[in-house]
Amino acid sequence: MNETPSDLKFLDSHEWVKVDDNTVIVGISDHAQNKLGEVVFVELPAIGDEFVSGDEAAVVGNCKSCI
Numbered sequence: 001m002n003e004t005p006s007d008l009k010f011l012d013s014h015e016w017v018k019v020d021d022n023t024v025i026v027g028i029s030d031h032a033q034n035k036l037g038e039v040v041f042v043e044l045p046a047i048g049d050e051f052v053s054g055d056e057a058a059v060v061g062n063c064k065s066c067i
Helices: 030-036
Strands: 015-020 023-028 039-043 059-062
Touching: 023 030
Parallel strands: none
Antiparallel strands: 015 023, 039 059
C-alpha cells in the first residue's frame, strides 16, 4: 500500500500542495496522472508570478483532449 507524505495537502480535484517557507510546490495525484494518460503540453507561470487562492496557476493538456 502506498503511503501519502504527511506534508502534502490534497484537494478534491486531485491536486496537492506542499508549503516550504515562502515556496509552494504543486502536483497531481497518482490517480489524476493515470486518468490523464499521455501529457502533450504543460503551461507554467513565469518566475515571480503571484497568485491568490482560486487562481489558475498551470495548465496540463493530454492526448484525450487532442483534436
